[in-house]
Amino acid sequence: xxxxxxxxxxxxxxxxxxxxxxxxxxxxxxxxxxxxxxxxxxxxxxxxxxxxxxxxxxxxxxxxxxxxxxxxxxxxxxxxxxxxxxxxxxxxxxxxxxxxxxxxxxxxxxxx
Numbered sequence: 001x002x003x004x005x006x007x008x009x010x011x012x013x014x015x016x017x018x019x020x021x022x023x024x025x026x027x028x029x030x031x032x033x034x035x036x037x038x039x040x041x042x043x044x045x046x047x048x049x050x051x052x053x054x055x056x057x058x059x060x061x062x063x064x065x066x067x068x069x070x071x072x073x074x075x076x077x078x079x080x081x082x083x084x085x086x087x088x089x090x091x092x093x094x095x096x097x098x099x100x101x102x103x104x105x106x107x108x109x110x111x112x
Contacts, residue, residue, distance in 0.1 A: 003108040009096040018087045022080050022104075029076035036072070040065055081105050 011019075040060070087093070088101035 004099060004103050006096050006099050006103075009100055010094070011097065011100070014090065015087065015097060015100075018083055022083055025076055025079050025083075029072060032072050032076075033069070036065075036069055 043060070084101045084105035088098055088105060093101070
């Protein structure tokens, strides 16, 4: 989505807290994409002899693992959309603040 030009936007404390929460969620999602494969490899190979590693490979559910990996980003995106929607619906927001949160909900992440 192309990000709108919002003039006169003034973010309040709740907005900044929500932005920081979104950043935390993005960082956690990035870490999850690194940790999940590392954990799978450790489960299969770490501390095992070749026979045990072969058994672990044959018993490992690669289909389920692939599905989980592919959905990690969706989970993060949906949690960010939920946060943006809650901020958009929050009482006392200015028109510009609502435009900002609507843009975030719609997929604009320019600089968040």
